[in-house]
Amino acid sequence: MTLVKFNPEKKNSSLLPGFNDIFESVLGDTFFNDRRISSVPAANISESNTAYHIELAAPGLKKEDFRISVERDVLKISSQQKDENNMEKKNYNRREYGYSSFTRVFTLPETANVDSIRASYTDGVLILDIPKKEEARVVSRQIEIQ
Numbered sequence: 001m002t003l004v005k006f007n008p009e010k011k012n013s014s015l016l017p018g019f020n021d022i023f024e025s026v027l028g029d030t031f032f033n034d035r036r037i038s039s040v041p042a043a044n045i046s047e048s049n050t051a052y053h054i055e056l057a058a059p060g061l062k063k064e065d066f067r068i069s070v071e072r073d074v075l076k077i078s079s080q081q082k083d084e085n086n087m088e089k090k091n092y093n094r095r096e097y098g099y100s101s102f103t104r105v106f107t108l109p110e111t112a113n114v115d116s117i118r119a120s121y122t123d124g125v126l127i128l129d130i131p132k133k134e135e136a137r138v139v140s141r142q143i144e145i146q
Contacts, residue, residue, distance in 0.1 A: 040102045041126075049138045052112060052130040056104065059124030066126060070114045077126070078103040111136030 044055040056077060058066075065079045080101040108114065113131045120127050 040104060043104060043106075045106075049132075049140075051132055052108070054106065054126075054128040054130070056126040056128075057124065058102075058121075058126050061121075061124075063121040066119075066121065068117075068119055068128070070108075070117065073108045073110065073112070073114070075106045075108055075114075075117075075128075075130075076103065077106075077128075 041056050041058040043057075044053075046053045046055075054075075058079065061079055061081060065081050067076075067078045067080075069076045078101070080099075082099050108130065111132050113133045116131045118129045
């Protein structure tokens with residue numbers, strides 16, 4: 001008898017081999033995949049001496065699809081996209097609706113200058129540059145040894 005360690009993170013782990021395959025074949029069908037609710041875009045957050053930077057991977061959207069707001073020290077990025085397709089063939093109509101949305105919320109540090117945030121959207125990546133307040137900027141200098 002072989003012992004198999006149960007790992008819920010592993011896609012094909014199951015106490016009954018083949019059990020997941022049945023559901024994958026049905027739920028993995030493109031009929032269901034096209035209608036799934038979109039997931040939250042991944043974000044990269046970095047910091048330089050003068051600013052904080054947020055990069056949000058959101059391909060397939062237009063810059064008009066985004067809503068970016070700041071209230072106190074909370075930055076909120078959201079998007080709603082409605083997609084309608086009409087396709088006519090011979091004696092029937094097929095109409096499909098698609099809707100996706102997401103919201104990401106970030107708590108900004110006290111050192112962020114929320115009045116000067118800049119945003120751009122290029123090649124499917126939303127980029128936000130959040131300058132630091134002048135007093136929070138790191139100034140580096142060499143100290144001479146005497």
